Amino acid sequence: MDASTSTPNLSLVSDCSSFSLEDASNTSISTNLGVDTFILEPLPSSINDLLNSNEAPLQSQVLQASLHGAETMLSDLNRHLEQMKAEVALFTAKRNQLITMVDSYRNVLHPIRRTPPEVLLEIFSYGVQSVDTDYPEIYQQVNSLDTNLAPWTFGQVCKHWRSIVLGCPRLWSSLSLDLSRIEHANPAKEQEVEYKAVSLLSHYLRRSKDCPLTIAVRSTRPMHPIVSLICAHSSRWSDVLLSLPAEGFRLLSTIKGCLPKLKTLHLRNTGSLENIWNAIPVIDAFEYAPSLYMIRAYEIPKIATKLLLPWAQITHCMNNFPNGEVLYRDTLNRENIEVLSKGVKLRHATLLCSGYGPSLSITPLTHHFLAGLTIDLIRRSNPDLLIQLLDALTLPSLVSLRISVSSKHRVRPNVDPIVRFLERSNCTLIKLRLKGFKTNVEENSSFRSLLYLIQNSMEILCLENFPNSLLNAFTVTEDESPLLPRLRHLRVSGSCSPEMNQLLFVKMVESRVKYTKFKALVTSSQFVLTNPEARNRLDLLDNKCHPTSP
Template identity: 25%
Template sequence: MLSILPPSGKNVINTIPPELLAEIFLKLLQDDDRDLHESTRPLVSRACHSDPLLFGHVCSYWRGVALQTPQLWSRICILKPQKSQVLLTELWLKRAGTHALDLSIWATTSDAVDESAAGKIVSLFLQRRQYWKSVSFVITSPILKRLSDSNLSEESLQILQSASIWLSRERQESLDSEVALENVWKAIHACKTLTYVDWRTFYRHSLPNHCPWAQLTGITLSSTLDFSRLVNILTMAPKLKFLQAHSICASLPEDLIACSAITHHYLEVLDMALKNEAGHLFRLLTLPALQILKIRNGFQKNCLRDIHAFQGFLERSQAEPLTKFELSDLLIHEDDVQSYLRTQGLQKLTSLTLCARITDATLALLAQTDGAGRHEILPSLQYLSLSTGDLVQAADGMLSKMIVSRRQGNLKKVSFATRGMGPIDQSTLRRLREQGLDGEKKPGFI
C-alpha cells in the first residue's frame, strides 16, 4: 500500500488516489503496435513508446507515486547500447528494487553499438541476476564471454522463467563462443522455475540433453527440424503450450516410419515454417488444445497441398475451436486456398491472416451469405489480413465489396496494403476507416 497523500489543492491530477494513479501509469506503459529500432535511452520494451521518467516531470505528487511503484522500472530494453544509457539503466534498476525484472538488450555487431557501454549494462544486469524473471539478450562474443564468466547458477537465478540468448550475425562460428553459450544455457536449464526458452539456431545439430523438458511450456528455435524431431520435442515436453519452429523439413522415410503418432493435450499455439509439404506431419499429430495455428510454406517449387491430411488433423483436434489461423503460401493454387477456407475446423475463427495469390473467386467466397444474411464461410471473423498488390488479381471494387459485407457481420479490424488497389477499393476502404473500421496503421496499409 502506497503511503503518499495527495497535497491539498484543487488540481484534479493531484487528487487521484496513489494506487489508482500507479495503475494508470502501468496502463500507459503497455506495448504499441509498432516496434522501435533505436533509442538513446532505456525503453520499457521495443514496442512501448512511453517512458516512466516522464511521469515524474508532471508534478511532485506524480513523481512520488512513480518512485514508489517498482513495477514501472522493472522492464528494461536496451537498443544499440550507448554510453548515455548506462547511468539511466543503473537508475531504473535501483528504482525497481526487488521487483522481478524483464530485461532485454540488442547489442549487435553494427557500428552503432558501444561495446564498452554494452559490457557495463550487462554487468549492471548481472548484479541483479537473482531478480531476473525474463531475459532476452542479442549479444556479441565479448558480451557473451562476460555472461559465461559470471558463474550463473540455479542458486543465482532464483526466479528465472523465460530466456532468449543468441549471438547476432556471428552464427556461433567461433568454438569459444560455442562453449561459452553452452555454459550459459546449461546454467539456465538448471533453473527449476524455467518455462520458456528461445534457442534460435544454437542447438542446430542436436537437442540439449540438460534441457528440463518436463517443465517447459514454450519453445522457440530456428535450427532445422525434421518431422520426427518435432514430434520428439512434443513427446519430451508434455506441458508445452507454445511451439515456434522456423525451419521444418520432411523426415527420412525410415525415421518417419519409426515415429509414432502423438496426442499432445496442452499445446495451444503452433507456429511453423515448412520447407516441405506437411501432410505426413499432420497425420502424426492430434492437438486438442490448439487455438492458434501459423503456417509459412517456403517450398522451392510448387507441389500439391495435402488438404485432406490438414482437415483430418483439425477434425481429430477439435476439443477446443481454432480461433486464429495464419497461412503464408505464395505458390498455392487458389482452389487449395478455398479448400482451406471451407475446412470445418476453421469455421469458428475470429482471426485470419492470408498471404497467397487470390482472385475474385476467393473474395466472393468470403462475401457469400445465406438467406438470413449470415456468412457461410468463417462467420465469426473479427480480424482479417490479406496481402494485396500483386498477390490479389481481382477486379476493382471486389475487395471493398467483401469488406463491406463482412463489416455488416462481426469484422472489426482489417489489414491491407494499398499497392495495386484500384480507385473504387481505395476510396471505399478509406471511407470505412472514417466510419470506424479499425485498420492497422502501418506504411502502405489503409
C-alpha cells in the same frame, strides 16, 4: 502561504504608490505636456523659393530670429523626449518586476503542487521508456543509463519530485542496455566509460529496491562488468532478454538456481552461427526457474538439447531465426519434435522448417495441450520438410494455426498436408492464417476440402491471396447456407493482385455483413483497391460498421 504573510505582498500590486519613481524629485516632467504645446509655423514661401536657388536672402535678420526660435523649441523638445524616455524605462522596469511577481504567484498556486504523489507517479510511469522484450530491435533504442531521460530527469526538477521518484522502485524496474554503446577503441577511455556506467547502474538497481526487473541487455563480449552486475540481481529477474554470444550464455552458469521470479526468457545469439554451438557445453543457467513459462530463442540452434530448461512447466515456446540462417538443417524437424515432446504442457509453439534436402526421420507425436501452433518454412527450404512435420503431428486441442511459406518459393504448395493434419487431429480450429499457399476453390481442390473441414468452427481467417473463385465461394446469398457461417474476422495479409475482381471482393464483404455475424475486415497497407467504385463502396461499408461518434 497563510493570509498574514500574503497581505503585505499583495499590497505591492494594488497600492499605486508602489509605482512612484525613486528619482522623481530629481526630474521635473510636465505630465500635461503634449504635442500641441509645440506650435510649428509653416516655412514662408520665400524660404522654399530660396531653397531652389543660390540667391542670398534679403531679410537675413528676420530669418536669423526664426532660426533661433526653432532651435530653442527643438532643444526643449529633445529635453522633454529624454525625460519621457527615462520615465518609460522606469515604468518598463516596474512592469518587468510585476510580471515576475505574477509568474511567482501563479507558480506557487499551480495545481501541480496539490497533485497527490500517487497521481504524479501514474503520470511519471507514462514518461518512462519501458522495455518491451517482444520487440528485440526496439529496445536497442532505449538507454536506461542516459541521465537526460526519464526517470532520471524527474528527480532533477525539485526536492519534492525527487523524493517521490526515489521512493518508487517501480519507475526503476525496467532496464535496457546496449553495451556496444560504451565500447571504445582506446582501452583507457573504455575503462573510464565502463566505470561510469557501472556506477550509474548501481544507483539504478539500488533505487529499484526489491521490485521484479524487466531487463534487456545486448553485448558482443562473452562477459562484461555490466552483465556481471545485473547477474548479481538475478533473484529479481522477471522478464529478461539477453543478447549474447554463445560463450556468454555458458558463463551465466553462476546464476543457476537463483531465478525464483523469472517468468519469460528471451535469448538472442549475437555471435557467429558457426559450429561453435557444437563445441560449447550445455547451457544450464536456466535449469531451475520455478516461475518460468515462456522461452523465446533467436538465432539459437538446438534449443531442446543445448538449453537445460524446466520444459515440463513451459507453456509458450518460440524458436526463431529472423535472418534465415540455420545450422543443422537436417535435424531441425527432429529438434521440433524434441521441443514438443519435452514441453508436455505447451499451449503455444512457434517452430521452424528449413533445409534444402531431406530431413532425418522423426517420430510421430501426439500433444494433448497445444492450442496454438505457428510454423514458418523459410527462404527456399524444401516444402517436403513442412509435409514431414505436419504428417508427424496430432494436436487434438489445437484452436489456432498459422503456417507461412516464404515468398522465395516460386510455386505455391497446396494444403493437402494441412487437411490430413487437421483430419487426424480432429480439433476445433477457430483461427487460421495461411501465407504462400494455393487458395483457389475449384471443384476437388484441396483448399475447398480445407474450408469444408473447418466449416462449423472458423471465426478468424487470414489469407494472403484471394482468387476470384474464393471470392465467389465466400459471397453469401439469401437462399443458400454460407461457407464458414461463424466467420467474424477476415484479414488480408498480401497485396491486391491484378487478377482479383475488386468489385467482387467488395460484394463478398457486403454479403457477409448483411447475412452473417461478420464483424471486421482488416487489410494490410499493401492491399489498395484501385477501382474507384469498389473503394467507395468499401469506405461506405466501413463507415456503416464503425460509425464516427458525433
